[in-house]
Amino acid sequence: xxxxxxxxxxxxxxxxxxxxxxxxxxxxxxxxxxxxxxxxxxxxxxxxxxxxxxxxxxxxxxxxxxxxxxxxxxxxxxxxxxxxxxxxxxxxxxxxxxxxxxxxxxxxxxxxxxxxxxxxxxxxxxxxxxxxxxxxxxxxxxxxxxxxxxxxxxxxxxxxxxxxxxxxxxxxxxxxxxxxxxxxxxxxxxxxxxxxxxxxxxxxxxxxxxxxxxxxxxxxxxxxxxxxxxxxxxxxxxxxxxxxxxxxxxxxxxxxxxxxxxxxxxxxxxxxxxxxxxxxxxxxxxxxxxxxxxxxxxxxxxxxxxxxxxxxxxxxxxxxxxxxxxxxxxxxxxxxxxxxxxxxxxxxxxxxxxxxxxxxxxxxxxxxxxxxx
Amino acid sequence: xxxxxxxxxxxxxxxxxxxxxxxxxxxxxxxxxxxxxxxxxxxxxxxxxxxxxxxxxxxxxxxxxxxxxxxxxxxxxxxxxxxxxxxxxxxxxxxxxxxxxxxxxxxxxxxxxxxxxxxxxxxxxxxxxxxxxxxxxxxxxxxxxxxxxxxxxxxxxxxxxxxxxxxxxxxxxxxxxxxxxxxxxxxxxxxxxxxxxxxxxxxxxxxxxxxxxxxxxxxxxxxxxxxxxxxxx
Numbered sequence: 001x002x003x004x005x006x007x008x009x010x011x012x013x014x015x016x017x018x019x020x021x022x023x024x025x026x027x028x029x030x031x032x033x034x035x036x037x038x039x040x041x042x043x044x045x046x047x048x049x050x051x052x053x054x055x056x057x058x059x060x061x062x063x064x065x066x067x068x069x070x071x072x073x074x075x076x077x078x079x080x081x082x083x084x085x086x087x088x089x090x091x092x093x094x095x096x097x098x099x100x101x102x103x104x105x106x107x108x109x110x111x112x113x114x115x116x117x118x119x120x121x122x123x124x125x126x127x128x129x130x131x132x133x134x135x136x137x138x139x140x141x142x143x144x145x146x147x148x149x150x151x152x153x154x155x156x157x158x159x160x161x162x163x164x165x166x167x168x169x170x171x172x173x174x175x176x177x178x179x180x181x182x183x184x185x186x187x188x189x190x191x192x193x194x195x196x197x198x199x200x201x202x203x204x205x206x207x208x209x210x211x212x213x214x215x216x217x218x219x220x221x222x223x224x225x226x227x228x229x230x231x232x233x234x235x236x237x238x239x240x241x242x243x244x245x246x247x248x249x250x251x252x253x254x255x256x257x258x259x260x261x262x263x264x265x266x267x268x269x270x271x272x273x274x275x276x277x278x279x280x281x282x283x284x285x286x287x288x289x290x291x292x293x294x295x296x297x298x299x300x301x302x303x304x305x306x307x308x309x310x311x312x313x314x315x316x317x318x319x320x321x322x323x324x325x326x327x328x329x330x331x332x333x334x335x336x337x338x339x340x341x342x343x344x345x346x347x348x349x350x351x352x353x354x355x356x357x358x359x360x361x362x363x364x365x366x367x368x369x370x371x372x373x
Numbered sequence: 374x375x376x377x378x379x380x381x382x383x384x385x386x387x388x389x390x391x392x393x394x395x396x397x398x399x400x401x402x403x404x405x406x407x408x409x410x411x412x413x414x415x416x417x418x419x420x421x422x423x424x425x426x427x428x429x430x431x432x433x434x435x436x437x438x439x440x441x442x443x444x445x446x447x448x449x450x451x452x453x454x455x456x457x458x459x460x461x462x463x464x465x466x467x468x469x470x471x472x473x474x475x476x477x478x479x480x481x482x483x484x485x486x487x488x489x490x491x492x493x494x495x496x497x498x499x500x501x502x503x504x505x506x507x508x509x510x511x512x513x514x515x516x517x518x519x520x521x522x523x524x525x526x527x528x529x530x531x532x533x534x535x536x537x538x539x540x541x542x543x544x545x546x547x548x549x550x551x552x553x554x555x556x557x558x559x560x561x562x563x564x565x566x567x568x569x570x571x572x573x574x575x576x577x578x579x580x581x582x583x584x585x586x587x588x589x590x591x592x593x594x595x596x597x598x599x600x601x602x603x604x605x606x
Contacts, residue, residue: 121450121451122450122451124446124447124448124450124454125446125447125454125455125458125459126443126446126447127447149452150450150451150452153452153454153455153456153459153491153492154450154454154455156455156491157446157454157455157458157459157462157491160459160462160463161462164466187493187548
C-alpha cells in the first residue's frame, strides 16, 4: 500500500495508465482553481427543504412502486401485502442517503420492510418497532442490522419491546467492512455493501417457507463469508450541511472509506483505476483468506456519484485479480447497491459461496434495487 | 391516580425542568469530547416525556415510567434514546406492583443491567455506568442490608452517583464517542454520567416532596467507592 506522499505526483502522471482517475496536469489545475471559486457556494440539489428530504423521498418511492406502502406517521416502508401469511419476515433499516438501500430491496424474495432514518442517522426504536410489528405474520422476523452503534441499539431496543408482546425476532449484524476495526460510528467493523447479499439470501430462504432459525442461519453464513472495502474520490454533500462533509483535495483519494463520509484508513495521491482496484481487492482477499478454487460472488458498488462506465472498468480488473488468486467468480454484480449520497467512489465486495448460497442468490427476486429472474 | 403514580409524574416533570436548566452545561461537556448534542437532545426528549405523562388518564406508576421511557426513546434518538429511554421501558416491568422499597431496588438493578448490556460498558469506561453503578449498589445495600428508610437510601445513592461522576474525570474513555479521543479523554467529565446524576437528584427531591420530608443529610465524609468487582455480578 502506498503511504501518502511516497510517490511524487509527477511520476504518477507520467505513468502509462490510461485511467479515468488520472487527470492531465492542466485539467487538474483548472479543476482546482474552479473549486476555489465555488467554495462556500450552496450546492445545487433537487431538494426542497433539507428537513423534508427523507419524507418526500419515501412518498416518491411509494408513488413509483405500488407494491410497497408507507406505514402512517412513520418513515417505514413495507410490502403492500405485509405481513405475508406463513412466511418469516425479513427486515432491515438504517440512515437514509444509501439508496436503494434499504427500501429499494423491498419485494418478493428480499425484504418485507425497511425503516429509513434521517440522512446518515439511525431510525429510532419506535420506527423499528412499527416495522417489526407490521412484518410479523406469526412466523417471526429476521432483523438484518448493519453494525453501527445507533442502528444496533435502536433495533435491539425495538426487538425487546416486540418480544414482550410475543413476536419472535432473530437478528444478524453485518460487519463486512475489512478496512477498520473501530470507527467514528462503530465498535467493531462497519456493515456495508455485503448487507445486500444478506438481504438476498435471507429473503430467498424465507420465501421458500423456511423457519426463523433457518433464515437466520443462512443470513449469518453470508456474514461469515463476505468482505468489503471502499474508497472515495470525493466527499459527499449532506442535505443539511449543503457542502462537502470532509475536505478531500482534488489530487487525493481516501481508501477504506465508510458509507457516511467518515474517515477512511488512508489518504493517498490519486491512483489509476487498476491500482485502486488492486488496493481494495487485495485488502478484502487478505481478510477472507480463501482456498484456491473457491467460488465467489463479487460486487463493484458505486457510491452514488460514479458512472457505471467507471464501475465496469473496476470490474474488469477485479475479475483479473480474482483469477490471479485462483478463485472462480460464480457471479459478478456491478451497480449502485449501497450509496453514500453523491459521493464519487466505489467499494468492492467478495463473498465465498457454496451450493446453498448459490441457490439462494440465484432464486427469484423482484425489487426496485435488484431483480433476479 | 395512585400516590406513587402521581409522584412519578412529578419526577418526570422535575427531570425535564432540570435537564432544560442544565442544557448548555451538558452541551458544553459533550462538545469537549463528543458531538455537542447531548444537552439539546435530552432536553427535547424529556420535555416531550413530561407532556406525554401529563396526558395520561389515571395511570399506574408502571405506565408512567413506560410512557416516559418510550417518549425519550423516540425523541432523543441516537444512542442516548435506547440507553436512557429504552432502559426505562425495560425496567418498568419491575414496577407492576407500584413503587415500594423492594420494587425500587429491582427497578434500579434492572435499569443498570440494561444500560450496561446495551452500551456494552463497565465501570471505568467513562460513561453513565460510572455514576449508575455506585448509586444502584449503594441503594440496594442501604435498603436490603442496612434497613435504612427509603429516602435516606436514595440520598446515599445520589451521593454515590456524585462520587461516580467525579470518578469519570481522571480516567480514559473506552466506550461512547469520547473513546475516539483516546488519552485526550482523560480530564473530561462524562456528560452521560452527569445527566444521570441530575436525574437521580430530581428523583430524590421529588421523593422527599412526596413523603413530605426534608432531603436527609447523608454523611459525605465516607463516600461510597465505586466497586468494579461487584459491577460484574
